[in-house]
Amino acid sequence: MKLSHRITHLTGGGSDGWELFIKSRRMIAEGVDVTELTIGEHDTRTDPRILDAMNASARGGHTGYAMVPGTDALRDAVAARVAERTGVPTTRANVLITPGGQAGLFASHAATCDAGDTALYLDPYYATYPGTIRGVGAMARAVQTRAEDAFQPRKDDLEKAAPGARSLLINTPNNPTGIVYSRATLDGIAEVCRENDLWLISDEVYDTQVWEGTHLSPRALPDMAERTLVVGSMSKSFAMTGSRCGWIVGPEQAIAHLINLATHTTYGVPGFIQDAALWALRQGAAFEAEIAAPFRRRRELAMHILSGQQAVGPVPSQGAMYLMLDIRGTGMSGEAFANALLDRHHIAVMPGESFGQAAAGHVRVAMTIEDAAFAEALRTLCGFAAELQGAPVVP
Numbered sequence: 001m002k003l004s005h006r007i008t009h010l011t012g013g014g015s016d017g018w019e020l021f022i023k024s025r026r027m028i029a030e031g032v033d034v035t036e037l038t039i040g041e042h043d044t045r046t047d048p049r050i051l052d053a054m055n056a057s058a059r060g061g062h063t064g065y066a067m068v069p070g071t072d073a074l075r076d077a078v079a080a081r082v083a084e085r086t087g088v089p090t091t092r093a094n095v096l097i098t099p100g101g102q103a104g105l106f107a108s109h110a111a112t113c114d115a116g117d118t119a120l121y122l123d124p125y126y127a128t129y130p131g132t133i134r135g136v137g138a139m140a141r142a143v144q145t146r147a148e149d150a151f152q153p154r155k156d157d158l159e160k161a162a163p164g165a166r167s168l169l170i171n172t173p174n175n176p177t178g179i180v181y182s183r184a185t186l187d188g189i190a191e192v193c194r195e196n197d198l199w200l201i202s203d204e205v206y207d208t209q210v211w212e213g214t215h216l217s218p219r220a221l222p223d224m225a226e227r228t229l230v231v232g233s234m235s236k237s238f239a240m241t242g243s244r245c246g247w248i249v250g251p252e253q254a255i256a257h258l259i260n261l262a263t264h265t266t267y268g269v270p271g272f273i274q275d276a277a278l279w280a281l282r283q284g285a286a287f288e289a290e291i292a293a294p295f296r297r298r299r300e301l302a303m304h305i306l307s308g309q310q311a312v313g314p315v316p317s318q319g320a321m322y323l324m325l326d327i328r329g330t331g332m333s334g335e336a337f338a339n340a341l342l343d344r345h346h347i348a349v350m351p352g353e354s355f356g357q358a359a360a361g362h363v364r365v366a367m368t369i370e371d372a373a374f375a376e377a378l379r380t381l382c383g384f385a386a387e388l389q390g391a392p393v394v395p
């Protein structure tokens, strides 16, 4: 039977970028001891206190259909968090609870783009972005950022791409680059959106993982609240990846339609998951800092290791749980380097090419294993790059 073009062309054909990850998982299944620095997931599990809240809620009977937009209490808590951190007045009517950030990204594009509309996103990008856009029937169009700008998008590149487009998807702190967009970058983005009447879809799922500078939500910029949908999530900030709980914050009218979409798609998020999320959010910023602490520590370790060598060029590491490393000095592509590192040293990192063209010649290292093993793997990676260049090996 014929399936829809929308579904069969979701990934755009060709490589989906996960080959190296799959190869490393295959090696592990065959008994090889691979150090995996690939996927963006904490090495700690969800805090037992969050699980206690989840259990108490489920045992207390919150296992039926929950309110589709989210519980009032959780929507209020998300609104309060956003209002407090951005200064933008935000109420429950501005919030839809979603089954994770990914569902929020899909719904946001469904809400803003009709079939055939152009939706912009920035390269390098989180792997699902183009497929998410195609999934709602829109045309995914990448705007390149450049390694020489540390992957901060240029306003004039956006200006060239914007005419006729409906939306622009951005992500700061950024996966895969670890860059936090500067105020100047965000001002430029906001201006392009206002001038070209674009929706801005702002993926802020890493907002608690900022190591340098500050996270600025573009919804807080002049006249942007009316055209911005912010996607947030409990996954990264509370190590709740498996719980599937996130949100969209946006204009009341857009949220009203998004609630309608949720009624016809997800039918909401389980009540006991929402109650656990509420418990976690109520612990405040100190709890979030505790969950982000291992990445902050490993990023410090990485800065120290990288400062003592020249073989690998670090992209400024400002946020999120990743390091982007420039390995162009080896003369290899990110893909060839990552494959050679896996074959030779059993260390798995993601090729930059998995995230688009702009990060070619780079690799992404997830800071998601215990500190000593992480430091050793990074030293080995640098040593390998130095060896390939005939440069002095890191001590």
Ligand code: PMP
Binding pocket: 040, 099, 100, 101, 102, 103, 126, 171, 175, 203, 205, 232, 233, 234, 235, 236, 241, 245, 246
């Ligand atoms: N956006 C970005 C940039 C991500 O890295 C991820 C997860 N890796 C997501 C969204 C989706 O996260 P979730 O659906 O778990 O909230």
